[in-house]
Amino acid sequence: MIETIEKQTGAAFRLNKGDKLKVIDPQGEQVSDMVLFSAEDKREKLSSGKTLDFENTILITKGHHLWSNRSHKMMALLEDTNGRNDFLLAPCSPETFQIIYNNHEYHPSCFENLYTNLAEFSIEPDDIPTAFNIFMNVQFAPDGTLSVDPPLSKAGDYVLLEAKMDLIVGLTACSAEQSNNYSFKPIQYEIIPAER
Amino acid sequence: MIETIEKQTGAAFRLNKGDKLKVIDPQGEQVSDMVLFSAEDKREKLSSGKTLDFENTILITKGHHLWSNRSHKMMALLEDTNGRNDFLLAPCSPETFQIIYNNHEYHPSCFENLYTNLAEFSIEPDDIPTAFNIFMNVQFAPDGTLSVDPPLSKAGDYVLLEAKMDLIVGLTACSAEQSNNYSFKPIQYEIIPAER
Numbered sequence: 001m002i003e004t005i006e007k008q009t010g011a012a013f014r015l016n017k018g019d020k021l022k023v024i025d026p027q028g029e030q031v032s033d034m035v036l037f038s039a040e041d042k043r044e045k046l047s048s049g050k051t052l053d054f055e056n057t058i059l060i061t062k063g064h065h066l067w068s069n070r071s072h073k074m075m076a077l078l079e080d081t082n083g084r085n086d087f088l089l090a091p092c093s094p095e096t097f098q099i100i101y102n103n104h105e106y107h108p109s110c111f112e113n114l115y116t117n118l119a120e121f122s123i124e125p126d127d128i129p130t131a132f133n134i135f136m137n138v139q140f141a142p143d144g145t146l147s148v149d150p151p152l153s154k155a156g157d158y159v160l161l162e163a164k165m166d167l168i169v170g171l172t173a174c175s176a177e178q179s180n181n182y183s184f185k186p187i188q189y190e191i192i193p194a195e196r
Numbered sequence: 197m198i199e200t201i202e203k204q205t206g207a208a209f210r211l212n213k214g215d216k217l218k219v220i221d222p223q224g225e226q227v228s229d230m231v232l233f234s235a236e237d238k239r240e241k242l243s244s245g246k247t248l249d250f251e252n253t254i255l256i257t258k259g260h261h262l263w264s265n266r267s268h269k270m271m272a273l274l275e276d277t278n279g280r281n282d283f284l285l286a287p288c289s290p291e292t293f294q295i296i297y298n299n300h301e302y303h304p305s306c307f308e309n310l311y312t313n314l315a316e317f318s319i320e321p322d323d324i325p326t327a328f329n330i331f332m333n334v335q336f337a338p339d340g341t342l343s344v345d346p347p348l349s350k351a352g353d354y355v356l357l358e359a360k361m362d363l364i365v366g367l368t369a370c371s372a373e374q375s376n377n378y379s380f381k382p383i384q385y386e387i388i389p390a391e392r
Contacts, residue, residue, distance in 0.1 A: 043322040044322070047286060047326070048244065048245065048284075048326065049244060049284065049285055049286030049287075049325075049326030049327075050286045052284050052285060052286075052342065053284075053285045053286050053292065053296070054295055054296070056341065056342050056343075057339075057340040057341050057342055058284070058336055058340035058342065059339065059340030069286075069324075070322075071289060071291030071292075071295065088244075088245065088248050088249075088254070089245055089249045090243060090245030090246045090248075090265075091245075093267060095267030096267075099250055099267065100249070100250070126239040126265060126266075128265075129245075130243070130244060130245030130326075131245075140254055140336065142338075143255065144253040144254035144255030145252065145253050146248065146252050146253055146254065
Protein backbone atom coordinates (compact mmCIF):
# COMPACT_ATOMS: atom_id res chain seq x y z
CA MET A 1 0.00 0.00 0.00
CA ILE A 2 1.36 3.40 -0.99
CA GLU A 3 1.33 5.98 1.81
CA THR A 4 1.44 9.73 1.19
CA ILE A 5 3.43 12.22 3.27
CA GLU A 6 1.68 15.52 2.66
CA LYS A 7 3.80 18.56 1.79
CA GLN A 8 5.94 19.91 4.65
CA THR A 9 5.14 16.97 6.92
CA GLY A 10 6.81 13.71 7.92
CA ALA A 11 6.28 10.11 9.02
CA ALA A 12 8.03 7.53 11.18
CA PHE A 13 7.66 3.75 11.13
CA ARG A 14 9.36 0.46 11.82
CA LEU A 15 11.01 -1.57 9.07
CA ASN A 16 12.10 -5.14 9.74
CA LYS A 17 15.27 -6.66 8.40
CA GLY A 18 14.66 -7.76 4.81
CA ASP A 19 11.71 -5.41 4.29
CA LYS A 20 12.01 -3.06 1.36
CA LEU A 21 11.13 0.63 1.35
CA LYS A 22 10.25 2.47 -1.84
CA VAL A 23 10.44 6.28 -1.59
CA ILE A 24 8.64 7.94 -4.49
CA ASP A 25 8.58 11.52 -5.77
CA PRO A 26 5.02 11.55 -7.17
CA GLN A 27 5.16 14.99 -8.83
CA GLY A 28 8.89 15.49 -9.40
CA GLU A 29 11.36 18.04 -7.93
CA GLN A 30 10.72 17.10 -4.32
CA VAL A 31 13.15 15.99 -1.60
CA SER A 32 12.72 13.47 1.21
CA ASP A 33 15.03 13.56 4.24
CA MET A 34 15.49 10.10 5.78
CA VAL A 35 17.04 9.17 9.14
CA LEU A 36 17.55 5.64 10.47
CA PHE A 37 17.91 4.15 13.95
CA SER A 38 18.50 0.56 14.98
CA ALA A 39 15.23 -0.75 16.48
CA GLU A 40 17.33 -2.75 18.99
CA ASP A 41 19.26 0.22 20.36
CA LYS A 42 18.50 3.72 19.17
CA ARG A 43 22.00 4.92 20.01
CA GLU A 44 22.98 3.13 16.81
CA LYS A 45 21.97 5.39 13.95
CA LEU A 46 22.66 6.57 10.42
CA SER A 47 26.11 8.13 9.94
CA SER A 48 27.05 10.27 6.95
CA GLY A 49 30.73 10.14 7.95
CA LYS A 50 30.77 6.33 8.06
CA THR A 51 28.78 6.01 4.84
CA LEU A 52 30.95 8.40 2.80
CA ASP A 53 34.05 6.68 4.21
CA PHE A 54 33.03 3.08 3.49
CA GLU A 55 31.45 3.85 0.11
CA ASN A 56 34.33 6.17 -0.85
CA THR A 57 32.07 8.73 -2.52
CA ILE A 58 29.99 11.81 -1.79
CA LEU A 59 27.23 10.61 -4.13
CA ILE A 60 25.33 7.68 -2.67
CA THR A 61 23.11 5.81 -5.12
CA LYS A 62 22.24 2.31 -6.42
CA GLY A 63 24.71 -0.33 -5.26
CA HIS A 64 25.76 1.53 -2.12
CA HIS A 65 24.84 0.93 1.51
CA LEU A 66 23.83 3.32 4.27
CA TRP A 67 26.02 2.70 7.35
CA SER A 68 25.59 3.30 11.06
CA ASN A 69 27.84 5.03 13.58
CA ARG A 70 28.73 1.49 14.74
CA SER A 71 29.97 0.57 11.24
CA HIS A 72 27.06 -1.70 10.39
CA LYS A 73 25.05 -1.73 7.18
CA MET A 74 21.59 -0.28 7.83
CA MET A 75 20.15 -0.29 4.30
CA ALA A 76 21.13 -1.35 0.77
CA LEU A 77 20.17 0.91 -2.14
CA LEU A 78 18.73 -1.52 -4.67
CA GLU A 79 17.34 0.92 -7.21
CA ASP A 80 17.55 4.65 -7.83
CA THR A 81 15.78 5.88 -10.97
CA ASN A 82 16.89 9.50 -10.48
CA GLY A 83 20.40 8.88 -9.17
CA ARG A 84 21.08 12.12 -7.32
CA ASN A 85 20.86 12.28 -3.54
CA ASP A 86 22.62 14.36 -0.90
CA PHE A 87 24.36 13.22 2.26
CA LEU A 88 26.25 16.41 3.12
CA LEU A 89 23.64 18.74 4.59
CA ALA A 90 21.70 18.61 7.85
CA PRO A 91 17.89 18.51 7.70
CA CYS A 92 16.39 21.98 7.40
CA SER A 93 15.51 23.33 10.85
CA PRO A 94 14.02 26.54 12.25
CA GLU A 95 17.58 27.94 12.35
CA THR A 96 18.08 27.09 8.65
CA PHE A 97 15.33 29.52 7.79
CA GLN A 98 16.63 32.16 10.21
CA ILE A 99 20.30 31.92 9.20
CA ILE A 100 20.18 30.98 5.50
CA TYR A 101 16.80 32.42 4.46
CA ASN A 102 16.66 35.31 7.01
CA ASN A 103 13.09 34.25 7.83
CA HIS A 104 12.33 34.75 11.51
CA GLU A 105 8.67 33.71 11.34
CA TYR A 106 7.57 30.15 12.09
CA HIS A 107 8.45 27.83 9.22
CA PRO A 108 7.87 24.06 9.03
CA SER A 109 11.12 22.09 8.81
CA CYS A 110 12.33 18.56 8.20
CA PHE A 111 14.02 18.65 11.61
CA GLU A 112 10.72 19.36 13.38
CA ASN A 113 8.87 16.84 11.20
CA LEU A 114 11.48 14.18 12.02
CA TYR A 115 11.60 14.64 15.80
CA THR A 116 7.85 15.07 16.27
CA ASN A 117 7.12 11.88 14.30
CA LEU A 118 9.99 9.96 15.93
CA ALA A 119 8.90 10.96 19.46
CA GLU A 120 6.67 7.86 19.67
CA PHE A 121 9.87 5.79 19.41
CA SER A 122 11.50 7.77 22.25
CA ILE A 123 13.83 9.55 19.84
CA GLU A 124 14.59 13.13 20.86
CA PRO A 125 15.59 16.19 18.80
CA ASP A 126 19.27 15.90 19.83
CA ASP A 127 19.30 12.32 18.50
CA ILE A 128 18.58 13.37 14.89
CA PRO A 129 21.70 12.80 12.72
CA THR A 130 22.55 14.28 9.34
CA ALA A 131 19.85 12.82 7.09
CA PHE A 132 20.18 10.97 3.79
CA ASN A 133 18.43 13.50 1.56
CA ILE A 134 16.75 11.51 -1.19
CA PHE A 135 16.40 13.36 -4.55
CA MET A 136 18.23 16.41 -3.10
CA ASN A 137 20.49 18.01 -5.70
CA VAL A 138 23.46 19.57 -3.94
CA GLN A 139 26.19 20.46 -6.42
CA PHE A 140 29.80 20.91 -5.29
CA ALA A 141 32.44 22.92 -7.10
CA PRO A 142 36.15 21.95 -7.17
CA ASP A 143 36.79 24.65 -4.52
CA GLY A 144 34.20 22.98 -2.27
CA THR A 145 31.43 25.55 -2.71
CA LEU A 146 27.97 24.02 -2.39
CA SER A 147 24.78 24.99 -4.19
CA VAL A 148 21.34 23.61 -3.53
CA ASP A 149 19.81 23.25 -6.99
CA PRO A 150 16.32 22.11 -8.04
CA PRO A 151 15.98 18.33 -7.82
CA LEU A 152 16.50 16.43 -11.05
CA SER A 153 13.77 13.96 -10.11
CA LYS A 154 10.76 13.61 -12.39
CA ALA A 155 7.26 12.47 -11.46
CA GLY A 156 7.43 8.80 -10.49
CA ASP A 157 11.15 8.62 -9.77
CA TYR A 158 11.93 6.43 -6.78
CA VAL A 159 14.62 4.80 -4.68
CA LEU A 160 14.21 1.24 -3.46
CA LEU A 161 16.01 0.35 -0.23
CA GLU A 162 16.31 -2.89 1.71
CA ALA A 163 16.65 -2.95 5.49
CA LYS A 164 19.77 -4.81 6.64
CA MET A 165 18.69 -4.70 10.31
CA ASP A 166 15.47 -3.93 12.19
CA LEU A 167 15.02 -0.18 11.83
CA ILE A 168 13.08 2.85 12.95
CA VAL A 169 12.76 5.16 9.94
CA GLY A 170 11.99 8.89 9.86
CA LEU A 171 10.97 10.33 6.48
CA THR A 172 9.83 13.77 5.32
CA ALA A 173 8.43 15.73 2.42
CA CYS A 174 10.97 18.53 2.58
CA SER A 175 9.95 21.98 3.83
CA ALA A 176 12.81 24.09 2.44
CA GLU A 177 12.19 26.37 -0.53
CA GLN A 178 15.62 25.92 -2.18
CA SER A 179 15.52 22.14 -1.93
CA ASN A 180 12.41 21.64 -4.03
CA ASN A 181 12.48 24.61 -6.40
CA TYR A 182 10.10 26.75 -4.30
CA SER A 183 7.14 24.42 -4.68
CA PHE A 184 6.20 22.20 -1.76
CA LYS A 185 4.94 18.79 -2.76
CA PRO A 186 4.15 15.43 -1.17
CA ILE A 187 6.36 12.35 -0.98
CA GLN A 188 5.04 8.79 -1.18
CA TYR A 189 6.40 5.57 0.26
CA GLU A 190 5.60 1.90 0.16
CA ILE A 191 6.75 -0.80 2.55
CA ILE A 192 7.25 -4.14 0.81
CA PRO A 193 7.48 -6.79 3.56
CA ALA A 194 10.11 -9.50 3.28
CA GLU A 195 8.74 -12.89 2.33
CA ARG A 196 8.73 -14.85 5.59
CA MET B 197 52.44 25.76 27.12
CA ILE B 198 52.62 23.42 24.15
CA GLU B 199 51.33 19.90 24.81
CA THR B 200 52.28 16.90 22.69
CA ILE B 201 49.87 14.15 21.66
CA GLU B 202 52.13 11.20 20.92
CA LYS B 203 51.62 9.26 17.70
CA GLN B 204 48.41 7.17 17.57
CA THR B 205 47.09 8.62 20.84
CA GLY B 206 44.64 11.34 21.84
CA ALA B 207 43.73 13.93 24.46
CA ALA B 208 40.61 15.56 25.89
CA PHE B 209 40.29 18.85 27.76
CA ARG B 210 38.00 21.72 28.58
CA LEU B 211 38.14 24.99 26.69
CA ASN B 212 36.29 28.03 28.00
CA LYS B 213 34.47 30.52 25.81
CA GLY B 214 37.02 32.96 24.39
CA ASP B 215 39.97 30.62 24.88
CA LYS B 216 41.99 29.89 21.78
CA LEU B 217 43.29 26.50 20.69
CA LYS B 218 46.28 26.14 18.40
CA VAL B 219 46.62 22.71 16.77
CA ILE B 220 50.09 22.22 15.32
CA ASP B 221 51.55 19.62 12.94
CA PRO B 222 55.13 19.60 14.27
CA GLN B 223 56.66 17.33 11.61
CA GLY B 224 54.26 17.76 8.67
CA GLU B 225 51.92 15.28 6.93
CA GLN B 226 49.97 14.41 10.07
CA VAL B 227 46.22 14.61 10.74
CA SER B 228 44.35 15.52 13.93
CA ASP B 229 40.71 14.51 14.37
CA MET B 230 38.80 16.94 16.59
CA VAL B 231 35.34 16.55 18.17
CA LEU B 232 33.52 19.15 20.27
CA PHE B 233 30.81 19.00 22.92
CA SER B 234 29.11 21.81 24.80
CA ALA B 235 30.41 21.74 28.38
CA GLU B 236 26.91 22.73 29.56
CA ASP B 237 25.06 19.86 27.89
CA LYS B 238 26.99 17.17 26.07
CA ARG B 239 24.01 16.33 23.88
CA GLU B 240 24.98 19.50 22.00
CA LYS B 241 27.95 18.60 19.81
CA LEU B 242 29.84 19.24 16.60
CA SER B 243 27.80 18.66 13.42
CA SER B 244 29.34 18.24 9.97
CA GLY B 245 25.90 18.56 8.36
CA LYS B 246 25.13 21.86 10.08
CA THR B 247 28.63 23.24 9.42
CA LEU B 248 28.67 22.41 5.70
CA ASP B 249 25.14 23.83 5.39
CA PHE B 250 25.75 27.13 7.17
CA GLU B 251 29.22 27.69 5.67
CA ASN B 252 28.03 26.54 2.22
CA THR B 253 31.23 24.65 1.44
CA ILE B 254 32.87 21.25 1.87
CA LEU B 255 36.24 22.87 2.64
CA ILE B 256 36.25 24.50 6.07
CA THR B 257 39.16 26.86 6.73
CA LYS B 258 40.05 30.35 8.00
CA GLY B 259 37.00 32.58 8.34
CA HIS B 260 34.54 29.74 8.87
CA HIS B 261 32.85 28.50 12.02
CA LEU B 262 32.28 25.01 13.37
CA TRP B 263 28.58 24.58 14.22
CA SER B 264 26.67 22.32 16.60
CA ASN B 265 23.67 20.07 16.03
CA ARG B 266 21.65 22.83 17.77
CA SER B 267 22.77 25.38 15.15
CA HIS B 268 25.12 27.27 17.45
CA LYS B 269 28.67 28.38 16.67
CA MET B 270 31.13 26.23 18.65
CA MET B 271 34.44 27.54 17.29
CA ALA B 272 35.74 30.21 14.90
CA LEU B 273 38.67 29.36 12.64
CA LEU B 274 40.97 32.37 13.02
CA GLU B 275 44.04 31.09 11.20
CA ASP B 276 44.89 28.10 9.00
CA THR B 277 48.42 28.10 7.57
CA ASN B 278 47.87 24.89 5.60
CA GLY B 279 44.29 25.47 4.48
CA ARG B 280 43.17 21.91 3.82
CA ASN B 281 40.97 20.05 6.29
CA ASP B 282 38.32 17.36 5.95
CA PHE B 283 34.82 17.28 7.38
CA LEU B 284 33.39 14.40 5.33
CA LEU B 285 34.82 11.25 6.88
CA ALA B 286 34.23 9.59 10.25
CA PRO B 287 37.20 9.10 12.61
CA CYS B 288 39.11 5.90 11.81
CA SER B 289 37.81 3.05 13.98
CA PRO B 290 38.60 -0.64 14.40
CA GLU B 291 36.10 -1.31 11.61
CA THR B 292 37.89 1.15 9.30
CA PHE B 293 40.94 -1.07 9.42
CA GLN B 294 38.86 -4.23 8.98
CA ILE B 295 36.69 -2.96 6.12
CA ILE B 296 38.95 -0.53 4.25
CA TYR B 297 42.41 -1.91 5.08
CA ASN B 298 41.40 -5.58 5.52
CA ASN B 299 43.40 -5.64 8.76
CA HIS B 300 41.75 -7.82 11.37
CA GLU B 301 44.45 -7.47 14.03
CA TYR B 302 44.20 -4.86 16.78
CA HIS B 303 44.95 -1.39 15.40
CA PRO B 304 44.89 1.90 17.31
CA SER B 305 42.23 4.30 15.99
CA CYS B 306 41.10 7.88 16.41
CA PHE B 307 37.69 6.58 17.47
CA GLU B 308 39.19 4.62 20.37
CA ASN B 309 41.53 7.48 21.25
CA LEU B 310 38.60 9.90 21.31
CA TYR B 311 36.21 7.86 23.44
CA THR B 312 38.82 6.63 25.93
CA ASN B 313 40.08 10.19 26.54
CA LEU B 314 36.55 11.65 26.61
CA ALA B 315 35.32 9.04 29.10
CA GLU B 316 36.35 11.28 32.00
CA PHE B 317 33.74 13.77 30.75
CA SER B 318 31.04 11.04 30.66
CA ILE B 319 31.09 10.93 26.87
CA GLU B 320 30.48 7.46 25.45
CA PRO B 321 31.54 5.84 22.16
CA ASP B 322 28.07 6.28 20.62
CA ASP B 323 28.27 10.01 21.33
CA ILE B 324 31.27 10.57 19.02
CA PRO B 325 30.18 12.54 15.94
CA THR B 326 31.91 12.90 12.58
CA ALA B 327 35.14 14.72 13.48
CA PHE B 328 36.65 17.85 11.99
CA ASN B 329 39.80 16.32 10.54
CA ILE B 330 42.48 19.00 10.72
CA PHE B 331 45.17 18.78 7.98
CA MET B 332 43.39 15.76 6.42
CA ASN B 333 43.59 15.89 2.62
CA VAL B 334 40.48 14.26 1.18
CA GLN B 335 40.12 15.02 -2.51
CA PHE B 336 36.76 14.75 -4.25
CA ALA B 337 36.26 14.24 -7.98
CA PRO B 338 33.33 15.76 -9.92
CA ASP B 339 31.64 12.32 -9.84
CA GLY B 340 31.88 12.35 -6.04
CA THR B 341 34.70 9.79 -5.69
CA LEU B 342 36.85 10.42 -2.63
CA SER B 343 40.56 9.80 -2.20
CA VAL B 344 42.52 10.15 1.00
CA ASP B 345 45.79 11.74 -0.08
CA PRO B 346 48.92 12.61 1.93
CA PRO B 347 48.40 15.78 3.97
CA LEU B 348 49.72 18.99 2.41
CA SER B 349 50.78 20.27 5.83
CA LYS B 350 54.44 21.07 6.42
CA ALA B 351 56.30 21.07 9.72
CA GLY B 352 54.95 23.91 11.85
CA ASP B 353 51.64 24.37 10.06
CA TYR B 354 48.81 25.12 12.44
CA VAL B 355 45.16 26.09 12.80
CA LEU B 356 44.09 28.62 15.41
CA LEU B 357 40.55 28.27 16.72
CA GLU B 358 38.53 30.32 19.21
CA ALA B 359 35.89 28.75 21.45
CA LYS B 360 32.48 30.43 21.02
CA MET B 361 31.02 28.52 23.99
CA ASP B 362 32.40 26.47 26.89
CA LEU B 363 33.59 23.25 25.30
CA ILE B 364 34.86 19.75 25.90
CA VAL B 365 37.40 18.99 23.16
CA GLY B 366 38.67 15.60 21.95
CA LEU B 367 41.81 15.67 19.79
CA THR B 368 44.00 12.94 18.26
CA ALA B 369 47.23 12.27 16.41
CA CYS B 370 45.67 10.15 13.67
CA SER B 371 46.23 6.40 13.60
CA ALA B 372 45.29 5.65 9.97
CA GLU B 373 48.00 4.85 7.44
CA GLN B 374 46.37 6.57 4.45
CA SER B 375 45.65 9.77 6.33
CA ASN B 376 49.27 10.60 7.19
CA ASN B 377 51.20 9.03 4.31
CA TYR B 378 52.05 5.82 6.18
CA SER B 379 54.14 7.51 8.84
CA PHE B 380 52.65 8.02 12.29
CA LYS B 381 53.67 11.26 13.96
CA PRO B 382 52.66 13.37 16.95
CA ILE B 383 50.36 16.40 17.05
CA GLN B 384 50.87 19.38 19.33
CA TYR B 385 48.38 21.82 20.79
CA GLU B 386 48.43 24.96 22.85
CA ILE B 387 45.59 26.48 24.86
CA ILE B 388 45.77 30.28 24.91
CA PRO B 389 43.41 31.42 27.69
CA ALA B 390 41.12 34.38 27.06
CA GLU B 391 42.17 37.54 28.83
CA ARG B 392 39.77 37.88 31.72
